[in-house]
Amino acid sequence: MLRKASLFPEEMLEHVLSFITSDKDRNAVSLVCKSWYEIERWCRKRIFVGNCYAVRPEMVIRRFPELRSVELKGKPHFADFDLVPDGWGGCVYPWIAALATAYPLLEEIKLKRMVVSDESLEVIAKSFKNFKVLVLSSCEGFSTDGLAAVAANCRNLRGLDLRESEVDDPSGQWLSRFPGSFTSLASLNISCLGAEVSFSALERLVGRCPDLKTLRLNHAVPLDKLANLLRGAPQLVELGTGAYSAELQPDVFSNLAGAFSGCKELRSLSGFWNVFPGYLPAVYPVCSGLTSLNLRDANIQGADLINLVSQCRSLQRLWVLDYIEDSGLKALAACCKDLTELRVFPSDPYGAEPNVSLTERGLVSVSEGCPKLQSVLYFCRQMTNAALVTIAKNSPRMTCFRLCIIEPRAPDYQTLQPLDLGFGAIVENYMDLRRLSLSGLLTDRVFEYIGTYAKKLEMLSVAFAGDSDLGLHHVLSGCEKLCKLEIRDCPFGDNALLANAAKLETMRSLWMSSCSVSFRACKLLGQKMPRLNVEVIDERGPPDLRPENCPVEKLYIYRTIAGPRFDMPGFVWTMDGDSV
Amino acid sequence: MSPEDGSNLLESDAASVSFKETELTLGLPGESRGLALIEKTGGKRGFSETVDLNLGRSSTVDSDHKKYSGESETDVQNMAKPPAAKAQVVGWPPVRAYRKNAMKGCKYVKVAVDGAPYLRKVDLEMYNSYQQLLNALQDMFSCSNFTIRNYLNERAVTNQEVNNGVEYVPIYEDKDGDWMMLGDVPWKMFVESCKRLRLMKSSEAIGFAPRTPSKCSSSN
Numbered sequence: 001m002l003r004k005a006s007l008f009p010e011e012m013l014e015h016v017l018s019f020i021t022s023d024k025d026r027n028a029v030s031l032v033c034k035s036w037y038e039i040e041r042w043c044r045k046r047i048f049v050g051n052c053y054a055v056r057p058e059m060v061i062r063r064f065p066e067l068r069s070v071e072l073k074g075k076p077h078f079a080d081f082d083l084v085p086d087g088w089g090g091c092v093y094p095w096i097a098a099l100a101t102a103y104p105l106l107e108e109i110k111l112k113r114m115v116v117s118d119e120s121l122e123v124i125a126k127s128f129k130n131f132k133v134l135v136l137s138s139c140e141g142f143s144t145d146g147l148a149a150v151a152a153n154c155r156n157l158r159g160l161d162l163r164e165s166e167v168d169d170p171s172g173q174w175l176s177r178f179p180g181s182f183t184s185l186a187s188l189n190i191s192c193l194g195a196e197v198s199f200s201a202l203e204r205l206v207g208r209c210p211d212l213k214t215l216r217l218n219h220a221v222p223l224d225k226l227a228n229l230l231r232g233a234p235q236l237v238e239l240g241t242g243a244y245s246a247e248l249q250p251d252v253f254s255n256l257a258g259a260f261s262g263c264k265e266l267r268s269l270s271g272f273w274n275v276f277p278g279y280l281p282a283v284y285p286v287c288s289g290l291t292s293l294n295l296r297d298a299n300i301q302g303a304d305l306i307n308l309v310s311q312c313r314s315l316q317r318l319w320v321l322d323y324i325e326d327s328g329l330k331a332l333a334a335c336c337k338d339l340t341e342l343r344v345f346p347s348d349p350y351g352a353e354p355n356v357s358l359t360e361r362g363l364v365s366v367s368e369g370c371p372k373l374q375s376v377l378y379f380c381r382q383m384t385n386a387a388l389v390t391i392a393k394n395s396p397r398m399t400c401f402r403l404c405i406i407e408p409r410a411p412d413y414q415t416l417q418p419l420d421l422g423f424g425a426i427v428e429n430y431m432d433l434r435r436l437s438l439s440g441l442l443t444d445r446v447f448e449y450i451g452t453y454a455k456k457l458e459m460l461s462v463a464f465a466g467d468s469d470l471g472l473h474h475v476l477s478g479c480e481k482l483c484k485l486e487i488r489d490c491p492f493g494d495n496a497l498l499a500n501a502a503k504l505e506t507m508r509s510l511w512m513s514s515c516s517v518s519f520r521a522c523k524l525l526g527q528k529m530p531r532l533n534v535e536v537i538d539e540r541g542p543p544d545l546r547p548e549n550c551p552v553e554k555l556y557i558y559r560t561i562a563g564p565r566f567d568m569p570g571f572v573w574t575m576d577g578d579s580v
Numbered sequence: 581m582s583p584e585d586g587s588n589l590l591e592s593d594a595a596s597v598s599f600k601e602t603e604l605t606l607g608l609p610g611e612s613r614g615l616a617l618i619e620k621t622g623g624k625r626g627f628s629e630t631v632d633l634n635l636g637r638s639s640t641v642d643s644d645h646k647k648y649s650g651e652s653e654t655d656v657q658n659m660a661k662p663p664a665a666k667a668q669v670v671g672w673p674p675v676r677a678y679r680k681n682a683m684k685g686c687k688y689v690k691v692a693v694d695g696a697p698y699l700r701k702v703d704l705e706m707y708n709s710y711q712q713l714l715n716a717l718q719d720m721f722s723c724s725n726f727t728i729r730n731y732l733n734e735r736a737v738t739n740q741e742v743n744n745g746v747e748y749v750p751i752y753e754d755k756d757g758d759w760m761m762l763g764d765v766p767w768k769m770f771v772e773s774c775k776r777l778r779l780m781k782s783s784e785a786i787g788f789a790p791r792t793p794s795k796c797s798s799s800n
Contacts, residue, residue: 245768246772349675463672488671
């Protein structure tokens with residue numbers, strides 16, 4: 001006999017729920033019935049808000065009174081590539097102010113692509129007595145003054161991670177603001193800082209924090225000081241070096257090699273700015289244990305690079321510049337059978353001619369040699385359908401596939417055909433594909449394949465592709481799990497967008513820039529879909545000064561229960577029923 | 581909110597669907613969006629052969645599959661040729677621009693020229709090699725009548741009036757406070773360690789023995 005949900009003891013349900021941490025599962029639990037909704041909301045500890053404008057902080061606070069961890073994302077992804085003008089938005093201050101009042105016990109704040117002022121950091125530093133983790137990923141708007149406030153006030157801080165953020169007027173003195181009694185640091189990532197940090201303060205901090213597992217230095221920390229730091233923290237699991245060059249001196253080298261040998265737990269290495277190859281063998285003692293190696297900023301080439309990578313037989317993740325070339329990737333494929341993630345970045349992205357011998361063959365080698373491959377980001381200058389078909393068949397576990405052929409609309413260089421068939425094979429074979437970025441010459445046909453096969457696709461990035469609205473229509477009508485769609489420079493206009501308006505409410509966001517969506521269509525969409533914010537970004541001035549059928553420069557549409565936002569700059573217009 | 585009346589945008593029954601720009605219809609919740617457009621009848625059939633759409637402003641789908649992006653066949657062949665120098669497209673390729681700022685230490689160092697009343701500053705990060713730096717210094721002090729002794733190539737970098745030129749030797753002060761000749765260490769290492777530059781008159785350059793050419797291979 002089934003007991004009704006309402007007769008189930010609350011305490012028992014709460015206990016069960018404490019084991020359920022995934023957001024999706026928590027959301028599902030809250031939909032079962034009203035009492036489960038109530039129980040769940042009172043015991044939810046972590047929340048992820050993928051778009052800070054989708055909901056107002058007061059709404060979050062009202063529903064979840066006991067949060068300990070808040071994660072927010074601000075600007076759209078294409079902001080990384082300068083497509084979102086400065087001042088667009090994403091200011092975190094209103095959130096911080098609201099959280100400060102509502103959650104004195106808050107422990108974690110994680111922000112991505114948000115504008116964070118020093119004032120926000122000061123509020124964080126002073127409002128949360130038990131604050132533990134601050135992650136600022138690709139954020140901007142703050143200086144080392146804000147960091148100093150965090151260092152001085154957050155007595156229980158465990159993690160400070162500034163990954164890829166832009167920090168103004170950096171001065172190294174903020175590190176000295178950690179009190180001498182402060183010993184709780186477990187993770188520090190300052191790799192994005194431009195200027196020197198006070199090395200003595202850094203050394204003392206590292207030496208007195210026994211739980212320090214992650215240390216990512218910036219390029220200003222010189223190589224000859226690295227050994228001292230490592231000896232002070234032999235328990236490190238993740239290390240980002242500073243600049244990796246110095247005059248080659250035997251004692252400095254042996255000191256460094258000895259220090260690395262002492263780090264038995266080291267599993268992840270990054271940094272390596274300005275590499276002097278003579279010092280690379282100093283890391284060889286740790287290579288066999290490495291699971292993650294990030295050489296994205298390392299100017300190592302040829303044999304030096306291949307020798308280093310070949311030592312890392314346990315490697316699961318490799319980020320590297322295209323200096324690795326096809327030959328290096330072939331060696332990688334032979335050595336690193338556990339590889340799951342590969343990112344190859346361009347050393348000379350804006351050069352007209354190739355500067356390295358990196359082609360589709362490199363990626364084919366890796367797909368052949370590394371059966372566990374599941375995430376790829378690959379910049380190259382040529383591709384063929386045949387190569388893509390081979391790669392598609394070799395890597396059944398792929399969940400994230402991003403290919404960037406540097407020349408827009410580049411065809412299969414052997415057949416001169418579009419790459420529709422190649423990407424078609426990709427989506428047909430990768431049953432679990434969640435993220436896809438397209439490039440090269442592509443017609444509407446590739447979108448037909450995507451709409452047909454990519455049923456688990458959550459994020460799609462499209463540039464310089466397609467022929468007509470049919471392309472966009474295929475994607476919007478076929479990709480059931482689509483969450484984020486970002487499009488630039490494609491001939492997509494009003495029809496597909498309007499025909500699939502309802503779909504947009506099931507997605508987090510849609511970005512379209514340099515396409516053919518008219519102002520009239522934007523207005524119509526904004527009027528008819530109150531739960532979407534339709535934002536027109538146009539630096540040419542007010543769109544209603546131009547004919548209605550004139551295409552807008554940029555369009556950002558996202559679902560929201562917060563209504564239109566009020567912090568838009570002068571070049572952003574919201575299309576809703578009232579304002580239009 | 582009632583669904584818009586009128587034909588659904590991409591209807592399947594007509595062989596050709598005329599599209600009036602003034603009648604924009606919305607695919608609202610509850611409406612079916614079944615389309616014959618993507619009929620799967622076993623073999624792959626060109627979708628453009630199923631329905632011939634006249635989409636007005638949008639580029640028309642040509643039943644000839646060789647038409648890409650509205651361009652003709654000749655353009656396809658043109659695309660195969662290597663591109664001439666072209667304007668950079670904003671945000672393409674999609675690489676993060678911030679990295680340049682993070683790594684740019686803005687390495688300004690003072691340059692003193694013996695006998696000159698003024699100091700100049702150069703940003704070493706702007707150059708990739710000793711040669712570039714020396715050329716820039718030459719340009720910078722071009723009003724002065726001098727040559728810079730260039731040990732790297734064993735030839736002097738001169739300006740026009742070489743006859744009356746005074747020869748200068750470029751030296752730098754490194755992190756340890758020692759004065760060194762340019763060219764001994766790899767370029768990047770030099771940039772890291774250089775605190776300031778001085779163009780010293782050759783006549784005073786005792787104690788700075790010129791390096792042998794083999795040690796001066798320009799390793800930039």
